[in-house]
Amino acid sequence: MLPKNISHTKVPPIKCQGIKTKLVGFISNSIIWDGKGKWIEPFLGSGVVLFNIMPERALVSDINPHIINFYKSIQKGEITPSIAREYLEEEGAKLLEKGEEHYYEIRERFNEKGSPLDFLFVNRSCFNGLMRFNKKGGFNVPFCRKTDRFRPAYITKIVNQIDWISNVMKDKDWKFVTSDWQDTLSKADPNDFVYLDPPYVGRHTDYFTNWDEIQAEKLAKVTRALPCGFALSMWKENKYRTNDHLEKCWSGLEERNYSHFYHIGSRESLRNKMQEALIIQNGFASDYKERQIPKQLALNI
Numbered sequence: 001m002l003p004k005n006i007s008h009t010k011v012p013p014i015k016c017q018g019i020k021t022k023l024v025g026f027i028s029n030s031i032i033w034d035g036k037g038k039w040i041e042p043f044l045g046s047g048v049v050l051f052n053i054m055p056e057r058a059l060v061s062d063i064n065p066h067i068i069n070f071y072k073s074i075q076k077g078e079i080t081p082s083i084a085r086e087y088l089e090e091e092g093a094k095l096l097e098k099g100e101e102h103y104y105e106i107r108e109r110f111n112e113k114g115s116p117l118d119f120l121f122v123n124r125s126c127f128n129g130l131m132r133f134n135k136k137g138g139f140n141v142p143f144c145r146k147t148d149r150f151r152p153a154y155i156t157k158i159v160n161q162i163d164w165i166s167n168v169m170k171d172k173d174w175k176f177v178t179s180d181w182q183d184t185l186s187k188a189d190p191n192d193f194v195y196l197d198p199p200y201v202g203r204h205t206d207y208f209t210n211w212d213e214i215q216a217e218k219l220a221k222v223t224r225a226l227p228c229g230f231a232l233s234m235w236k237e238n239k240y241r242t243n244d245h246l247e248k249c250w251s252g253l254e255e256r257n258y259s260h261f262y263h264i265g266s267r268e269s270l271r272n273k274m275q276e277a278l279i280i281q282n283g284f285a286s287d288y289k290e291r292q293i294p295k296q297l298a299l300n301i
């Protein structure tokens with residue numbers, strides 16, 4: 001079932017930093033997998049890779065219970081497109097009326113009760129779509145400061161995203177689990193394929209729990225001993241830095257690269273090249289070579 005050409009990547013209803021929207025086509029074209037086992041994704045995040053690759057069987061997980069509960073609620077039919085619309089219209093109208101105070105009320109309610117709809121609300125109206133929690137597990141991203149955030153077109157966009165993933169999930173054997181990556185990897189069988197997109201060491205460390213060099217090294221060790229194919233996404237280099245961790249822990253495997261540009265400010269001189277690597281278990285890489293995102297699709301990461 002892989003490689004697969006995905007000409008148009010669809011975006012899921014949940015956003016997070018490090019989302020691989022722009023890399024999905026590159027990832028799906030670079031891997032060879034017959035699809036006989038299950039797709040395993042222990043760092044699910046937004047789920048954009050899973051939802052676009054659409055394997056028949058999957059075991060997907062994240063340490064962040066809110067992401068998993070949200071997708072489980074859709075899978076169980078507890079959140080439907082019409083339920084989401086009704087909720088967003090109601091809360092969006094209150095946001096417009098009461099202003100940012102309402103965002104902070106919902107954020108507090110979410111931190112107390114953890115409702116998946118409130119998670120959707122804060123995720124889609126917080127600053128920059130960041131997914132960030134404090135040490136006590138409380139979501140702490142401030143408001144995006146647009147009180148008219150939930151305009152009709154925006155609500156429709158989110159509802160359509162929910163409609164899309166609920167349809168994709170319907171005929172699939174997908175299991176969503178809240179767990180640490182190591183528990184998930186212990187379920188890997190020889191026909192499975194594992195896709196890894198861990199947090200970057202030293203960056204975005206407050207997704208939900210901390211991620212450090214010790215974890216990153218352990219991940220490489222455990223992954224290399226897996227009985228099945230695997231691929232790992234990792235930044236490789238930019239103008240200022242090279243990721244030493246790749247050389248240290250992931251050498252001797254297949255590597256495919258993808259370059260894109262990000263901007264700091266608006267001037268052309270501040271346009272920086274970033275190279276992403278996809279490390280693939282030997283024997284599971286296609287001959288798809290380096291691709292570069294066209295300038296107009298430059299991505300801020």
Ligand SMILES: C[S@@+](CC[C@H](N)C(=O)[O-])C[C@H]1O[C@@H](n2cnc3c(N)ncnc32)[C@H](O)[C@@H]1O
Nearest residue numbers: 018019020043045046063064180181197199207
């Ligand atoms: C780079 S993001 C994944 C992004 C995802 N591929 C996407 O495109 O949206 C990393 C994810 O790993 C999760 N994570 C962090 N530490 C973890 C751990 N110890 N076990 C499992 N998941 C973890 C974070 O909650 C976050 O969702």
